[in-house]
Amino acid sequence: METDILIIGSGGAGLSAALTAKELGAKAIVACKTMPTNAQTCMAQGGINASNTQNEIEAHISDTLKASNGLGNKEMISKMCANSSNAIEWLSSLGVPFSLDENSELETRFMGGATLKRTHYAQDYSGLKILHTLYDSCIKVGIEFQSEKLFLNLIVNDGVACGAIFIDIATGSVEEIRAKSVILATGGYASVYHGFTTNGSGSTGDAIAAVTRAGGVVSDLEFVQFHPTALKNSSILISEAARGEGGYLVNSDGERFVDELKPRDEVARAILAEIDAKKDVFLDIRHIPNIAKLLPQEIKLCAIHEGIDATKELIPIKPVAHYTMGGVEVDENLEVSKIKNCFAVGECSNAHVHGANRLGGNSLLEIVAFGRLAATSAMNVIQNHKPTVPNNEKLNQDRIFVREIWNFTNQINFYEKREFLGKILYHNAGIIRNDIGLKSVLAVVRQMQKEFPFMGLGDKSLEYNMNLVEFIEFGNTLEVVEMMLVGALHRTESRGSHYREDFKELREDEFKAHSIFWKEDGVLCADFKTPKGVTNE
Amino acid sequence: MSKIKIKRFDSRREPNTIDMEYPLFDGLTLLSLLHKLKNTLDPTLSFGGVCRSGVCGSCSVMVNGKATLACSYKANNGDYIEPLAYHTVKRDLIVDKSKTKQTLVDSKAYLQSKLIPENAPKVEVQSSCILCDSCYSACPVMAVNSDFLGPFALTRVYKYTLQSEQNNESIDAVQQNGVWDCTLCGECTAVCPQNIDPKMDIMNLRSKSVQNGYSDPNFANMSFGLDFTQGF
Numbered sequence: 001m002e003t004d005i006l007i008i009g010s011g012g013a014g015l016s017a018a019l020t021a022k023e024l025g026a027k028a029i030v031a032c033k034t035m036p037t038n039a040q041t042c043m044a045q046g047g048i049n050a051s052n053t054q055n056e057i058e059a060h061i062s063d064t065l066k067a068s069n070g071l072g073n074k075e076m077i078s079k080m081c082a083n084s085s086n087a088i089e090w091l092s093s094l095g096v097p098f099s100l101d102e103n104s105e106l107e108t109r110f111m112g113g114a115t116l117k118r119t120h121y122a123q124d125y126s127g128l129k130i131l132h133t134l135y136d137s138c139i140k141v142g143i144e145f146q147s148e149k150l151f152l153n154l155i156v157n158d159g160v161a162c163g164a165i166f167i168d169i170a171t172g173s174v175e176e177i178r179a180k181s182v183i184l185a186t187g188g189y190a191s192v193y194h195g196f197t198t199n200g201s202g203s204t205g206d207a208i209a210a211v212t213r214a215g216g217v218v219s220d221l222e223f224v225q226f227h228p229t230a231l232k233n234s235s236i237l238i239s240e241a242a243r244g245e246g247g248y249l250v251n252s253d254g255e256r257f258v259d260e261l262k263p264r265d266e267v268a269r270a271i272l273a274e275i276d277a278k279k280d281v282f283l284d285i286r287h288i289p290n291i292a293k294l295l296p297q298e299i300k301l302c303a304i305h306e307g308i309d310a311t312k313e314l315i316p317i318k319p320v321a322h323y324t325m326g327g328v329e330v331d332e333n334l335e336v337s338k339i340k341n342c343f344a345v346g347e348c349s350n351a352h353v354h355g356a357n358r359l360g361g362n363s364l365l366e367i368v369a370f371g372r373l374a375a376t377s378a379m380n381v382i383q384n385h386k387p388t389v390p391n392n393e394k395l396n397q398d399r400i401f402v403r404e405i406w407n408f409t410n411q412i413n414f415y416e417k418r419e420f421l422g423k424i425l426y427h428n429a430g431i432i433r434n435d436i437g438l439k440s441v442l443a444v445v446r447q448m449q450k451e452f453p454f455m456g457l458g459d460k461s462l463e464y465n466m467n468l469v470e471f472i473e474f475g476n477t478l479e480v481v482e483m484m485l486v487g488a489l490h491r492t493e494s495r496g497s498h499y500r501e502d503f504k505e506l507r508e509d510e511f512k513a514h515s516i517f518w519k520e521d522g523v524l525c526a527d528f529k530t531p532k533g534v535t536n537e
Numbered sequence: 538m539s540k541i542k543i544k545r546f547d548s549r550r551e552p553n554t555i556d557m558e559y560p561l562f563d564g565l566t567l568l569s570l571l572h573k574l575k576n577t578l579d580p581t582l583s584f585g586g587v588c589r590s591g592v593c594g595s596c597s598v599m600v601n602g603k604a605t606l607a608c609s610y611k612a613n614n615g616d617y618i619e620p621l622a623y624h625t626v627k628r629d630l631i632v633d634k635s636k637t638k639q640t641l642v643d644s645k646a647y648l649q650s651k652l653i654p655e656n657a658p659k660v661e662v663q664s665s666c667i668l669c670d671s672c673y674s675a676c677p678v679m680a681v682n683s684d685f686l687g688p689f690a691l692t693r694v695y696k697y698t699l700q701s702e703q704n705n706e707s708i709d710a711v712q713q714n715g716v717w718d719c720t721l722c723g724e725c726t727a728v729c730p731q732n733i734d735p736k737m738d739i740m741n742l743r744s745k746s747v748q749n750g751y752s753d754p755n756f757a758n759m760s761f762g763l764d765f766t767q768g769f
Contacts, residue, residue, distance in 0.1 A: 035634055037594065037667075038594065040588075042593050043592055128592050139642055201589075234566075304566070413576070415576035463549075463627070467581070
């Protein structure tokens with residue numbers, strides 16, 4: 001199979017890229033590991049930030065920079081914010097039914113850390129409605145989807161990407177899709193915190209692991225945002241919109257203990273402090289007028305997962321892993337560091353717009369604005385594309401690897417390991433971290449890497465082997481988590497979402513820098529790199 | 538001990554369909570239960586499910602004959618779990634959704650012309666569709682006409698007719714195996730996890746079809762969709 005632009009991932013970033021590629025006249029294929037709309041984007045509830053006037057854009061840039069705690073790149077942030085009203089217009093023109101006020105103007109709401117009301121929404125289904133509208137638009141222009149393809153590896157010849165290898169989940173065969181350019185849009189890695197994440201099961205950092213295996217660079221993996229309000233028993237997300245609309249956080253004594261609209265990391269730490277003091281924490285939305293109309297989805301989720309009526313009862317909550325700021329290191333055109341013709345966009349990439357912490361409403365903006373940018377950049381490189389002699393080396397290598405998995409012994413149940421890893425990551429490498437905790441989790445991860453060949457499949461069938469899919473995802477998890485822990489261990493300061501109780505201060509001289517990770521002959525290397533474009537705001 | 542029964546399918550086995558009983562752990566959603574069974578008892582048990590919170594549409598199954606999102610349902614003793622009806626079963630509870638996705642292509646369920654932005658509030662409900670295929674699986678028309686476009690595609694077409702100035706192409710596309718083939722039984726409406734009412738949308742789409750010069754073929758035959766020759 002061959003195409004101009006291969007897009008891996010069918011969330012908002014992938015579909016925005018696909019539509020733009022098509023508009024620009026390229027042939028695009030979207031490959032995804034489930035069905036096209038089963039992406040993390042559909043879970044984004046709160047909304048999408050957009051600013052219109054110059055003053056609004058300036059404020060948007062400044063809020064985003066402030067949240068990034070010194071690691072945001074002003075140029076990239078400006079690019080994103082300046083394109084935000086275009087992004088909303090584009091989405092609206094495709095038919096996204098954003099909520100309107102009584103004058104039929106786009107309605108906006110506040111999100112944490114924002115100085116202006118700039119978050120546009122479609123009830124509490126913002127991501128869902130954006131994603132499905134993009135999907136309908138893809139159908140309209142005839143984008144080709146390759147569904148149920150599990151991304152394994154990039155094909156890179158002489159530092160240039162020329163396609164990717166997949167397992168066809170339906171048949172179990174290992175296949176390649178060749179392309180002049182590849183866009184990675186596979187989402188983040190928050191579900192490495194298994195059982196303690198708002199994310200769906202597929203957010204295992206597949207592209208981040210694949211990029212390091214292919215010789216590329218990833219960065220800032222220690223920055224993981226914990227969402228303050230997930231349901232206590234199920235980790236299901238209750239949107240920040242609940243606090244944006246005026247919801248309170250209260251402890252079991254009925255006291256409010258934090259300004260609910262502070263940045264997510266501060267609110268999450270305040271909640272953890274209450275939990276550590278043996279108190280339960282609740283979200284209270286009972287007093288908000290018209291709440292059933294504003295947040296219908298949240299109320300339904302509370303009923304299903306906690307068995308409570310949120311319009312009359314307190315909602316028990318805990319903070320859990322929600323969004324990963326780190327990812328594939330990219331330049332200003334979103335091209336992957338050390339892999340030419342390969343781009344990364346959305347949560348899987350680190351375009352340096354979120355830095356050490358992300359503002360609510362900026363992730364949907366990033367996937368749309370930069371999804372379009374990724375396609376434009378990919379288009380630019382394919383115009384100068386020089387065809388290379390195809391060789392099947394990588395394909396054969398991956399075929400052997402996958403066949404080998406069937407020979408792995410099944411002495412250890414990797415599902416147990418995955419659950420255990422999620423738990424120890426949450427408690428030792430989560431909201432509050434320290435040296436000894438991080439080191440002990442890292443030791444466990446390295447032990448698991450050694451044991452990996454003994455965690456083989458319990459299901460030996462070829463077709464729809466979801467055991468195999470989860471096993472490979474767990475392999476990616478072990479690679480990504482190792483880098484995340486190394487970054488967290490060596491960043492001996494507190495910055496944004498990364499909080500070290502043994503190093504509570506911000507250390508600008510040493511650590512106003514990106515952690516970067518790459519592999520040399522299969523050995524993990526890490527360093528800190530002072531970035532260009534970092535400002536002192 | 539409490540149990541549930543799951544209809545399993547493996548194309549390479551003979552017979553390829555068997556019912557298997559599994560223990561029921563209390564207090565879990567059906568999706569969490571399936572994960573627990575797979576992770577601790579039977580790694581071959583295969584099913585879909587991504588978001589756990591009722592928005593990705595990938596975990597719908599039949600529970601006691603009714604299409605249900607596994608992530609939004611608490612399993613009960615004696616429940617019988619099957620794959621979605623009117624879909625080709627691939628393995629256990631995993632079905633082929635490519636045919637139902639094709640209905641969106643065939644019905645041209647997308648924006649046809651210039652947008653009417655102020656109509657966004659009118660499509661608040663229809664635009665919450667998660668493509669879980671529950672309505673499709675509940676539709677009795679599928680038993681007699683597998684080419685029927687089905688409820689969710691027609692709801693999507695109706696949504697875009699409300700948002701767009703001109704919709705002739707999609708109205709044309711839903712005449713054959715479309716709006717007039719629906720029996721208005723309301724089964725789709727009853728199973729929708731998002732409280733969408735495809736039956737009402739299809740009725741409205743019929744009105745739009747009439748405005749576009751189409752007429753009810755059943756009315757032309759004076760059959761009203763009923764077959765009187767077989768009595769009541």
